[in-house]
Amino acid sequence: MQKPSPINLGFSNSSLGSIPKSKITISGNSSFNSASFSLNQELAHRTPLLSQTQARFTEIWADASSAIYRQSQGKPNTQVVLSTIQAMAASIRNFDEREFGYIIVDEAHHAAAETYRKVIGYFKAKFILGLTATPERHDGQSLIEIFQNTAHRLELEDAIARGLLVPIRCVRVRTNIDLTKIRFNGVDYRSSDLGQYLFVPSRDILIADTYVNHALGKRAVCFCIDVRHAERMADEFNKRGIKAAHVSGRMGQNQRQDILKAYQEGEIQVLCACDILNEGWDSPETEVLLMARPTLSKVVYVQQLGRGTRSAPGKKYLLVFDFIDNTIRYAQAMNAHRLFGKSSYRPGGLVAAPPEAIEQEEQQLARGEKPVVMLSLNLWVDRYEPIDIFRWQDEVKDMYQASELEAALGIGESVVRRWVEAGRITPDHTIELGSRVYHYFKKERLDEIRTTFNITPITNQNIKERFFEFVRKMDMNTSYKPVVLLGLLKLADANGRVKITELTVFFRDFYLQRLEQGLVVEGDRKQMSRVAELSDSEIEAIMMTKPFEKFERRQFVRRLKEITVLQFTKPLWQSLSEQDKVELQKLAEAALVKYYARL
Template sequence: MNDALTNAVLAGLADSQYPANNFLGPRLLTNSQQETIWQELKRQLADCRGFAWTVAFISADMLAPFKLIMEDLAQAGISGTLVTGTYLNFNTPRVFRELLKIKNLTVKVTPGPLHAKGYLFDHDGFQTAVIGSANFTRSALLANQEWCLRISSKDQAGLTSRLKAEFNRLARDGQPLTEAWIKDYELGWQPGQQHMLHVKHASSSIKPNHMQTEALAALDQLVKSGQHRALVVSATGTGKTYLAAFAVQAYQPRRFLYLVHREQIAKKALASFKQIIGGPASDYALLSGGQRADPAAKYLFATVQSAARDRFLQAMPKDAFDYILIDEAHRAAAPSYQRLMGHFQPDFWLGLTATPERMDQQDIYQLFDYNLAYEVRLRDALAEKMLTPFHYIGIRDYEKDGITSTDASSLRWLGASERVDYILKELDYYGYDGDQPRGLVFASRQEEARALAQSFSQQGHPARSLTNQDSQAARQDAVQALEQGQLEYLVTVDLFNEGIDIPSLNQIVMLRSTQSSTVFIQQLGRGLRLFPGQTFVTVIDFIGNYQHNYLIPLALAGQKISKDQLRQQLSRPDFAGLSTVSFSRIASEEILRSLDKVKLDALKELKEAYLERQQELGRVPLLMDFARGGKVSPLLFIENKSLKHYGAFLEKMGEACPMSSYESQVLSFITRELATGKRPHELDLLKELFALAARGKEARVAGKALQKRWQALGFYDSSDLRKSLASVLSLDFFNVKSGKTTVKDQYGGEPIVDFENNADYCLNPKLLDPSPAFRRLAADAIATGLFLAKNYDASRQFTLYRQYDRKDVCRLLNWPLDVSRPMYGYRITNQVCPIFITYKKEEISEDNKKRRRSAVYDNQLSDGQTLRWYTRSPRHLDSAEVQELLSGVAIGRQATQVLVFVKRSDAYGKQFYYLGEAAIVPGSAKEELLGAKKPAVGLDLKLRQPLTPRMYDLLFAD
């Protein structure tokens, strides 16, 4: 560590040629899309043995995620000290009270105008300091243009000694934070000007925001192009009612009808439209169960229940309205809406919804002619500051004797007094923005909701349960009581997933299993509407032993992604704008357990994604449709072992894809071996050959012409690559056993492309006049592969930090044969040695003996750049392959190129991250006895490219 630290400091401050450790060297920290200062502080906290901070300003909106980390640190017996002050009255009495809740944090308040911002972390044998402009506020740590310097030093270093001495002086002179001190401070505290910045004042003139302007332009274009229907998807709270009013104002209809399922929403919409459009009050009318509308009104706002009645429809001709808007349009497939849509014939129908996805598979997009005019999802809205930022806190549900809540937990467990005590303690600990909690609690069943509301109230937190058995008047009364502060919590069972407007909510509490990503986002969005003076919403998710826990990171990702990507979400959660996502260590383990039991690329999951995309497009979607949009990656189809190709999936969905057996085999080859896009060369050649054949020309490409084409495209090229291309497309590369046949035979057994006279590439004559289905699906697979290839650097064999499996590596190293099956951990061929390392062997299944034996290889990352790696056993220092590896190492001329591929554990599948080339450290080779006392040789591998913090977190962080 001493040498690594010394080199890192020298590389940062003296000469960049020193072998730097990315985690120890000096580094300028800023906020960007790739990295924030908060992420660095989180990383340091997770690895520290203690910390000492001096921070002038602290905001309540940054304390929730900090508290979660502190709770995890408390479990490990780690504590810290914070010195802050009262400069400019920035730190509120509430902030000090929230800090007092953190039991493993000692807080000192120093007199005088403290304006320092420094974060000092103790590690084993060294310290890391982060010093600069960033206070402990959400804006400073996540968004502002801040500069902070991170620098590490040894215990005995002068910088460390000076920092500690200065901190100790401040702490010694500081006043311990106590409730008595806070009360005295509160008496004289006056809010500084900065505390008034968040209050939003109503504008006398409402104008479209950036996203509304884009949506209005898209709607205008649809109208001008002669379309008669359109759908706008806009997250709850993003101003879709104002957007609708602006759209209607621009259209200037003769008569307008607004339809929605609830009178409360219709009333609010009427007020918003009147505010935007203006005009006399007589132009506006409300039609509902208790209201009779003026038939002459220009703008009619109606509940669908009233508008669908015979009396109303019989009085209204089909062309009574030239513009009709359906709010909450995901309900438009219901019979009452369909009756209205069947009766009226306006010039234009507009649908508005926050969640077009329906679990009953009704095609909402079809109802609006598949014209998706605009889409504002949750991430977009948060990034555009259209919603209140949230802090999501995922913690474990109440645990007793090693048992947590499950989907089958009894009411006796869910309503137990010990569980209620635990819930209330956590709600108080993570807090809320405001003077008192205004929380919406989602419970798992009605009996639980009633029991929790009663227990909350008995413990001094007034609460009321609401279920579908309560009347609309009772619901409105409860919401009003919450907004007026008479209640602190409403406890419900999926009742308020949509159609409820409680802008003052400051806590969302989830006490139920997540059964749907859509419902999760609906519930999350309940409290995100902008509200004067409110800067954040706390979302607390109590995660039990639920079967569908994996849906939580899936919903937060906003897309159906692979298991590996979901694990990344857990190891490094992030979100848009000023929102944060945090999981406790134990909650993460609960989610990982549920993730291990599910198959995300199962046909059921893919069918749901297919039907959803089909509804959006109004036609059969192809792989490229998933690449360009939708909520599923095309790789989930491509890598599904039960599917030969996408055509096989389409046939399961009832779509005929007639093609010959040989065409099916070739399509399978293109899909499984090439369409992942890890090398674009084969795809580009096939694209050109198929295009020539389709135009009736000779399907032949000259080798020299291909080289020029690759040069123009910036593709990597070499004579070995061209030999590999011929080997792959002739299928000779796949002439390896797979069951009773070879892989080559499974792909047709004959060359797809012939390499003639070492000069030209020619397409197999069987593919010159293919079936329409093959032509379409092959072109789609090739286009998708080339689209995915944009994620890789085509000018190199491998792209740093991208994923490859063993077969990919064999092909990209231009080896003549796929030898991935017998390769195991490494293989030396032509002075190149790819090494495959599974870092955390302890996560391997206990019932797999072959893999369990490999757990004796302890591949440790010592400094962020150097890995201890072991050969297979038995091997000795004088073994031929060891000598080949060590050739030239002692004199600095390593003969064998070592390429390092790493995955965190076997639970992460077959894909390894490419960490680049590595140099064998001279003198590090030692013969060691491993496992059953068999000898192996250990070597230190120093990565030529030091790991980035992101990759370290993903692969090596505990």
């Protein structure tokens, strides 16, 4: 029987204790057994995830009827409804907001995206559970903002240490490929640059030969740069008599599933893929991972590792081959040693394992003995190689980035950058990533910076005054801020709350009315000048990005945990009289008259 996989992270928006007779089991695919609600919903972002989960539902909860929701077939009359997030978002109005008692969000690290927020915010379920093995997001957004509680968390390394997943051994294969000129944005390398700089036949040959020389016969996944690279790598393996195939999102679902089934049954030895297999695919049979796609992202790397860490009969460990290309220090690709903080390296050595296994291997090596595993890999060196495991993200994790410092100070955008350029303030850490420069400041310097620049913190006593200052100044590159303010003032309830959907309609209608009246809608290059062509979701994204961020940055308005509602901060709202609101409305209208007079 396969052990439950504890590397999934459970987020909830309620207390687990509040659900009577409810049991949640997390295993290879997220699977659940509940007797609390008559109708449940499971959301995922890819159809294969739903098929896997439905199979586990049938196995574990045989008495419950289930069906995958498809728009063309209407609502299923079943106890459990499984749906992709795209299908549910597109037809959400076909469902009552209280239709589901229990909602489960698989691969919940995607839940901060607007489509997920729309669905989660619409339904009034008694309980929402999010499941993910990689709670970190590329953009740094917190999932706690959406789910509010962390029900369970266990890191990959801890799960391996407890014997719940197989140990990981690693071989580092150095190349002479120069990636120092490749562009990156702090999150990952540019895909187009990877395809250009790594279109190197000799590197592909090295990858294939590495498998032949050190892991021949083992089931392997080769993570590639893009679809073309996956095709090339499959060809390289096939040339050597190794049955290999590539798989991609461009294939039809049936073709892709046939290839994955052939791999699972051993008819294919090496599977070559890019991002399509990063998540939502269960493959305990995989014993080898060939990391042929450099990535800066811890999220991507951990997702890829997860394809091979599940246990299977006869499987003693996962063997990872990291291909180490030449990069600058601030753009070193993620690898197993950096992930697990291992600053020394011996080829084929353990990088993650139960403590007793690591200690036993260390004792063997200290005695000069060659561990059987290392001998079988045809690898041996008599000393450790030091490794630079520097991660700039770790260096600055407890600092303010310039934009965060501006938010903490309640000042405008790019002010800190201008201070740095003028020599008025010195950052504690500066990072150059491609063409961009990022400045970081220690948090304990906040009061010192306030004193230096004579900045008065926003307090309950002065927040009304500061809000009026902000509205009167109203720096405007677009008309968006005063329109948002007018909408907030008009739509706010007695507690200062505004539904995002209603504010979006107000924002949209302002520009549509100008269009219908033959007035200038916006500047030619401004997004809202195309209001008639934009969907409501696109308009909401525009509104929530720049104009709303200006209000939120200064702590005047915030987004609630219900995620579909905005609210004036309580001290500000309570301090505003009806006369104040009328004056604010007049200031916003005057700002619009002034703005449109310039166009």
